[in-house]
Amino acid sequence: xxxxxxxxxxxxxxxxxxxxxxxxxxxxxxxxxxxxxxxxxxxxxxxxxxxxxxxxxxxxxxxxxxxxxxxxxxxxxxxxxxxxxxxxxxxxxxxxxxxxxxxxxxxxxxxxxxxxxxxxxxxxxxxxxxxxxxxxxxxxxxxxxxxxxxxxxxxxxxxxxxxxxxxxxxxxxxxxxxxxxxxxxxxxxxxxxxxx
Numbered sequence: 137x138x139x140x141x142x143x144x145x146x147x148x149x150x151x152x153x154x155x156x157x158x159x160x161x162x163x164x165x166x167x168x169x170x171x172x173x174x175x176x177x178x179x180x181x182x183x184x185x186x187x188x189x190x191x192x193x194x195x196x197x198x199x200x201x202x203x204x205x206x207x208x209x210x211x212x213x214x215x216x217x218x219x220x221x222x223x224x225x226x227x228x229x230x231x232x233x234x235x236x237x238x239x240x241x242x243x244x245x246x247x248x249x250x251x252x253x254x255x256x257x258x259x260x261x262x263x264x265x266x267x268x269x270x271x272x273x274x275x276x277x278x279x280x281x282x283x284x285x286x287x288x289x290x291x292x293x294x295x296x297x298x299x300x301x302x303x304x305x306x307x308x309x310x311x312x313x314x315x316x317x318x319x320x321x322x323x324x325x326x327x328x329x330x331x332x
Contacts, residue, residue, distance in 0.1 A: 147232065148200035149173035150193070152212035155180075160237060161207050178212040180248040186218075193219050194227055206234040213239030213262075217276050218249035220256045234260040239272045 151161040155177050176192050179185040193216075197204050208216040213236040220228055239262060255277025262273035263281045273280040 148196075148202045148204045150196050150200075150204055150206050151175045152178050152193070152206065152208040152216050154178050154209070154211045157210060157212075160209055173207070178215045180211070180215060186248060189215060190219055190223070194223070197227060197230055200230060203232040204230050205232055207237075208234065208239075209237045210239070213237070213272070214249040217256060217272075218251045220258065221251040221254055225257065228257045231258045233258050234278075235263070236260060236273075236276070236278065237263045239264060239269050 149161075151159060151173050153159040153161070153175055159175060161173060161175070174196055176189070176196065178189060180189065206216050206220075216234055216236060217239075220231070220234070234256065253275055255275075260276055260278040261281055262269055262276065262278040264270065264273070265282050270280060270282070272278075
């Protein structure tokens with residue numbers, strides 16, 4: 137059985153970027169199929185800023201008529217995990233997954249985004265080579281990609297695209313496996329009843 141890669145035009149990319157940081161995801165605009173990414177600046181100094189941030193993420197995810205992929209870098213990774221852990225399932229259900237790059241740089245902002253230590257309610261990948269990135273990846277239930285960090289100056293657009301393509305392909309594979317299980321469960325009882 138072959139599985140097609142999820143067409144990125146069927147995804148809404150929402151990038152969370154630390155306030156005043158240069159986004160590594162800005163180069164996605166160079167790729168026509170990822171050109172419609174939304175960018176949300178993460179302000180987190182006060183409770184009011186965090187509340188406003190959650191409302192902006194809620195609005196962006198809710199407004200999408202397609203599946204959403206969250207992209208985050210640095211301290212914005214903690215913000216993405218915080219939002220996902222504290223949001224009702226109705227808000228996170230449209231999120232196909234998250235790509236969290238270099239969350240170890242989020243150290244001083246983790247206290248601002250205190251949340252229950254549970255896995256994220258959708259598939260995620262953490263890209264980061266340091267111990268903190270690895271620890272957070274395990275805590276969030278993420279798949280880990282260890283290796284050279286991506287940054288705005290050096291991240292090749294093709295590597296970002298390859299990671300996103302690989303991730304969306306994994307999401308499709310997971311959904312196909314889940315669909316096969318549901319089909320098998322619905323077919324098996326009726327076959328058993330027919331044999332009796």
